[in-house]
Amino acid sequence: MQFCDECGSMMKAEDGVWVCGSCGYEEARDSDAEAAMVTTEGQEESQVVDTSDVDVEDMGPTTGAICPECGNDRAFWEMKQIRAADESETRFLTCTECEHKWREDDH
Structure with missing residues (x-):
């Protein structure tokens, strides 16, 4: 996830650049920096806890x-x-x- 340096809004990836949906600021994408970003892809979902035997x-x-x-x-x-x-x-x-x-x- 990338945030805009100008207004602080979340940016979206479009055609090799990050684009701010609020102010239009654009920034070149950096594949090394993106590889270090934490995403929710591939993360395990939390398991359901069975509470039927709990008082x-x-x-x-x-x-x-x-x-x-x-x-x-x-x-x-x-x-x-x-x-x-x-x-x-x-x-x-x-x-x-x-x-x-x-x-x-x-x-």
Whole structure:
């Protein structure tokens, strides 16, 4: 990922140059620098954790949230940073009754 030296916006690769979509600044691509960049390609996805044998008191915090599947009013919750660091975290919820999972993003 490359960021614009002029305005700080994320740049896109086009025909051998990096181009800023915000201000139009262009910069030549450097294959050595790009090889050192960290990407999400080839990274393993996190594995699903089986919580069926875990006691309810060991599951973590709960909150008052209405399950969209069964209407239950309690859910376990967990916060994760899945977007850019300058954006808010996403709250993942799991119903305490039917174990339906959903997420809530701040907009």
